[in-house]
Structures are given as C-alpha cells and as structure tokens.
Amino acid sequence: MTKLGEFLISKRISNYKKIDGWLSQSEATGLYLTASMLPLAAVIVEIGSWQGKSTFCLAKGLRSGKIYAIDPFNADAGFDVESSQVYTALKGTRDLLDIFNDNMKNFNVEKNIVVKKGYSEQFAKDFDLIDFLFIDGDHSIAGCKKDYQLYSGKVRKGGFIAFHDYYSDRPELGPTYVVDELVKKSDEFIFYKQFDSLWIGIKR
Numbered sequence: 001m002t003k004l005g006e007f008l009i010s011k012r013i014s015n016y017k018k019i020d021g022w023l024s025q026s027e028a029t030g031l032y033l034t035a036s037m038l039p040l041a042a043v044i045v046e047i048g049s050w051q052g053k054s055t056f057c058l059a060k061g062l063r064s065g066k067i068y069a070i071d072p073f074n075a076d077a078g079f080d081v082e083s084s085q086v087y088t089a090l091k092g093t094r095d096l097l098d099i100f101n102d103n104m105k106n107f108n109v110e111k112n113i114v115v116k117k118g119y120s121e122q123f124a125k126d127f128d129l130i131d132f133l134f135i136d137g138d139h140s141i142a143g144c145k146k147d148y149q150l151y152s153g154k155v156r157k158g159g160f161i162a163f164h165d166y167y168s169d170r171p172e173l174g175p176t177y178v179v180d181e182l183v184k185k186s187d188e189f190i191f192y193k194q195f196d197s198l199w200i201g202i203k204r
Helices: 003-012 014-018 025-036 053-061 081-091 096-106 141-154 174-183
Strands: 042-047 065-071 113-117 130-135 155-163 189-195 198-203
Touching: 003 014, 003 025, 014 053, 025 053, 025 130, 025 155, 025 189, 025 198, 042 053, 042 141, 053 065, 053 096, 053 130, 065 096, 096 113, 130 141, 141 155, 141 174, 155 174, 174 198
Parallel strands: 042 065, 042 130, 065 113, 130 155
Antiparallel strands: 155 198, 189 198
16 A cells, blocks of 8 residues: 555544554554445444444445444453453443444444444344454453354355454464464465454455
8 A cells, every 4th residue: 555545544544543442553444444345235243342443443444334333332351351351440430332322423433333232142143144244352262262153154255354453472362363273274264464463354
C-alpha cells in the first residue's frame, strides 16, 4: 500500500483511537481493508467487541451488509481469568452495552451493526454463511478453540477469518494455539496477511 493510501485510511478510521480497547494502527487498518473487500450485503461476525473499537473499524470499511457484534458486555473473558480481571478493573460503573451503543452512534456507524448480547455458543445457529469471521473473545485455548469450531465452518469459500493477539512466540495464548495447531494444519484456510498481531486467513 502507498503512503498516501495509508494516510487516507488512517484519517477515515481516526476516531477508533477515541474508543477504549486494544488495537494498533496497523491492526485497525487491517480490519478496515478486509471489510472493504467483502461483497455487497456481507455478513461479518465479530466475537468479542468490548466498547466497539474494532467494530468501528469494520463498519467504516464495510460497503454494505451487517456486523454481528457478539459479546456478553459484562467484562467476562470466559476461561481467560487474567483478561477478566483486567476487563473488570477497566469496566467502571457504566453498562458496557450502553458504552458500546453510544460509541457506535457517536461515530455514525450504528446502522450496520446488530448486537448479539451473550456468549458465542448461544448464537452459532443464527448464521448460515459468514463473509468475515473475526475471533477476539475468550483468549484461553479452550475458549478460542470453541469459537473456531463453532463458527469457522460457516465461513464461505473465499471469505476471511481473523484472530487478534496472535503471537508466534506465545503458544499458551488461545489465538496462537488455534492458528498454529488448527487453522494452519487444516486444508480449509490459507494465510492471507498479518497486521501486527492480527492474523488473517482466506477460506479455500
């Protein structure tokens, strides 16, 4: 990508920095670019939304369609006890879903977002075909593996799957384990691109 292209995208998604969460400029750009390549009336499933930082980037890139934001909005990170403690400390007193909704409205992307308040296993049957699956929920091996097994088979041929917090030198992390031990060793997906810790594959 040219420097001009990077600059234009950074301007378009600059408000993501005003939303609490964990996403680098490169990762935000990666989400935006991937969403921008999806077909019309696309279906994006995001597992783990927190206050909407990544949701915003996806919405800015999406030409048309819906982003289904799955999150319990209660600061619960499942089996990932360490993250749950961090989330609880950062949550504050306001309702997380109210914060998420306010962020999406304040930055004018709410029309393309459908909130699914709850846990990923509650909604797997709601989807037939997914154009872009973004897994960023429970970061434990058990939790991330569960999300992959529940949803990856629904990604259409040519569609995308992405994991946040993939670090090749940290096999104890759920995203790293699932990518290295399940995704790469299957014949379903091939590597597409990596933006910092955002690992993206394409369905064969």
